[in-house]
Amino acid sequence: MLDKNGIAKRIAKEVEDGFYVNLGIGIPTLVANYVRDDIEVEFQSENGVLGMGPFPFEGEEDADVINAGKQTITTLPGASFFDSAMSFAMIRGKHVDLTILGAMEVSENGDIANWKIPGKMVKGMGGAMDLVASAENIIVAMMHTNRAGESKLLKNCSLPLTGVGCVKKIVTNMAVIEVTAKGFKLLERAPGVSVEAIKNATEGELIIEGDIPEMEI
Secondary structure (H helix, E strand, O other), X not given: OOOHHHHHHHHHOOOOOOOEEEEOOOHHHHHHHOOOOOXXXXXXXXXXXXXXXXXXXXXXOOOOOEOOOOOEOOEEEEEEEOOHHHHHHHHHOOOOOEEEEXXXXXXXXXXXXXXXXXXXXXXXXXXXHHXXXXXXXXXXXXXXXXXXXXXXXXXXXXXXXXXXXXXXXXXXXXEEEEEXXXXXEEEEEOOOOOXXXXXXXXXXXXXXXXXXXXXXX
């Protein structure tokens, strides 16, 4: 199985030259560390940054330069800073090519729940509702099961939804899965993980066609 960095490495392969990319809190923020050196990518954060780089090394952090998750970041040459109005105009205007988000649950038709667990205090939905409503391409980075071993890839989400029918692809610690009109389609499996194990860990409809290759990380 993959760890969080492994998931981020695999998702980084989905990032193409010239893309404008928004990274959600959690595993998605790690993706910036693994993008190929031979392509140019602009990472956007909804608190008002365009041109984020990898995380800073210990001792080189600047507390004034942060992402939407309040983590210290670096910026690349040419980076810019702006207010929330400009940031969300970029998002709502569909100027972001790829959005990478974490999730608590994803349904087989592409619904995503990633902001609230009833009974637990939350700060709010944040920019997630705008991102899932505006982005053309949404990839979810998540663990395949929760701490109790229960599937997070479901027939229907049980938690409050952030967006409906918006997720295109999911990369977990076990697999790469595409969301199709007929359900989850297994594309790749993590090294050492069997198709049967993925099937057993997926509650939603899982489409398996031919031999499923291992991920190349």
